Amino acid sequence: MPRKVQPVATGPRRSVLSDETYDMVKAMILTHEIAPGAKVNIDALALKLGVSQTPIREALARLESDGLIAKEALKGYSTTNLLTVKQFNDLFQFRLLIEPWAAEQSAQNINAVGIAALKAEMQSAKTALKLSESEQVQAFIEHDARFHSLITRISGNESVTEAFERTHCHLHLFRLFLAAQSRLIDDKPKDKFVEDLFYRYYQTGSGQLTIKEHEAISSAICTGDDKGAKTAMQKHIQSSLDRFSPAAKVLNK
Amino acid sequence: MPRKVQPVATGPRRSVLSDETYDMVKAMILTHEIAPGAKVNIDALALKLGVSQTPIREALARLESDGLIAKEALKGYSTTNLLTVKQFNDLFQFRLLIEPWAAEQSAQNINAVGIAALKAEMQSAKTALKLSESEQVQAFIEHDARFHSLITRISGNESVTEAFERTHCHLHLFRLFLAAQSRLIDDKPKDKFVEDLFYRYYQTGSGQLTIKEHEAISSAICTGDDKGAKTAMQKHIQSSLDRFSPAAKVLNK
DNA sequence: GTCGTCAAAATACTATACGAAATAGTATTT
DNA sequence: AAATACTATTTCGTATAGTATTTTGACGAC
Known part of the structure; x- marks a missing residue:
């Protein structure tokens, strides 16, 4: 016993x-x-x-x-409520302050481990393309969150990493996205801005744009091209801002 | 009734x-x-x-x-433990990313309310000079915290303000300071680095250095000199880093 | 009908006690 | 001496009771 x-x-x-x-x-x-x-x-x-x-x-x-x-x-x-337009812009301005720097640092600090992690993350984005459309949205936002978080970690600066994580920016973006989605389905099918958001989003979600921009950042980092990584990140964040900005605007009218 | x-x-x-x-x-x-x-x-x-x-x-x-x-x-x-040297440097690097920008923005956005708040805060620093030495330390760290926080608020960017607040940088600095103080009193009176810290700190705490640097930042902001405010803030943070860095080093040996 | 008042219900907040589960330290056995 | 068993402590979660505050909704005055 x-x-x-x-x-x-x-x-x-x-x-x-x-x-x-x-x-x-x-x-x-x-x-x-x-x-x-x-x-x-x-x-x-x-x-x-x-x-x-x-x-x-x-x-x-x-x-x-x-x-x-x-x-x-x-x-x-x-x-908390959805982000206001101002909060949305503030958030992206903040990201523009820290993330291009993080990309630059990452290119300077990059090593085999970092390269492997970046390659793996890029690979996961490409396999996400095989998912159904509804699953893709979630999968791509999660990839985006991991990708940006990874770069802040590779940069090696704890404060920057924490500050970025705490913005919960992808969580806020996803909430905006869902709000736009339900609004599109429910009652205002002819809202031009929301339709526009979806056009822009699926353009991203389908991977063509986001993957392309991430690829540019990733390869610049892996080859140690610090200035290239910095400007690529700048462009990517700006591009992301331009894509989502109309959504934030119309949802907080 | x-x-x-x-x-x-x-x-x-x-x-x-x-x-x-x-x-x-x-x-x-x-x-x-x-x-x-x-x-x-x-x-x-x-x-x-x-x-x-x-x-x-x-x-x-x-x-x-x-x-x-x-x-x-x-x-x-x-x-949590006291900041390690790496965390300390990361923290100041992070501040260098956001605070000079915040000062620049503040100079561009400044209005009567902001000017009044800055003047008042600078005044409070000067009146703190009348306190006893032991009270001065606390008073000056608190002034420093309020001053930097104020500038991020005047910058108008919520994300930047929050990110700065969350660093709790002055709390960490004060803990470092206290640890150095007790170490100085307790058992290692001839520790060169710790003595050095106190020399540097009181040089600051007595207001000569901090007030001067804050004054430069404040007046640049109030006159709308954005580039001047930016470089003044950069210099101030760098100067603060140089002052405290030896302390962080010796306390985490 | 609108407004204010007041009592009842709902909810937030705090205190307290208890038990299960894990950890840490001690003692025992092999 | 190492492994095991036991005990004590602590954390973690539950349950419950009681107080304070807000909310609700009815009632009555204007």
Whole structure:
């Protein structure tokens, strides 16, 4: 008779419930399962996720620090609204300050590990082309997020990496995208700007534009062409800004 | 007989216990009441602050997001260590990316409100000169924090402002300073580097250097000299880096 | 009908106690 | 001495109760 009962295939837990809750709530915000600007009821959320209030509170506190949730004393939590046009422009201006520099640094610091990581990420983007259209959108935004994050990491500067991660820029872009999508489907099919967004987005999502620009950045970094990497990143961010700007504009009219 | 009983001078509460707890714990980290790298026991902290665990948990979750507290699954929270030399350099490099730009923008956007705020902040620095030496240190670091924060706000870019605030750079500098101070007092009075730090710091703290550099930035902004503001900010951050760099080095040997 | 008042319900916030699970430290056995 | 077993501590999560505040909605005055 075994002295100690065998744990039922549960390896050592690497994350705790409050971390999982954080990820789940973040995902719910990303996918508009909790709409932008909506109230977040702690009891209801705890019930829905099947956990007690404690992990929920910790998750919401962290999300507040992330700027994804706003807290009003004694009135509770609510998700932040979609980016305003100004916030959108501010965000891209900020990226223009740090990311071209990061690309430049990466080209100077690049090594075999970095090259392998970049190649792998570019490869994942190309395989994403095989997915269905609806899956492509999500896949490409995730690739874009990983790609830009990777370059800040290769740059070697922790502060820059953290600052970039905290912008959650791809999460915000995805929320904008989803809002535009539902708006397109629901009630305003002839909104010129939203249609335009989708044209522009799928142009990106289908990989032609984003992949091309990422390829230019990636190869410049891998060949150690620091100035080339810098200007390629500048152009890419500017191009991304131009693509998404109309969406931000019309959704916050 | 008055129809409604007068509330006993208790206006609507603007912050809740968990917010106050957050500030208190942050202050405890700042002042080394909780030493760098030390474990943070939730029960003990709750007992000490006279609150229950719930607000403590929320506060620690937020501080973790801030990068001031680290969390290890099932092992609890502990304060982050002092900045390593690399982190220190990364931080200042990051500031060099965003703050000169912010100063340049501020010079372009400056208006009467901004000028008044800058003048007031410069005035507060000068009145801090009248304080005792020990109070000056705290006062000057606080002035420095407010001054740099103010400029990012005047720049008008929310992302830049937030990114700067989140670095908590002055909090980290103050922790470095305190660590050097205790080291100087305690056991290694003839440490050349630490003495050097204090020489450099008081040179700054006495206001001669910092005030001069801040004055140059401030007046360039107020006169709309954008390029001048940019280079003045660059020089100031570089100068600050040079002053503190030896301290970071020796304290992390 | 509009506005304000007031009570009831809902919700946020805090406190407290308890238990499960993991870690860390100590003692025991091999 | 190394491996194992045991104990103590701590973290983590749950449950529950109670207070404070906001929200709601009905009622009545204008």
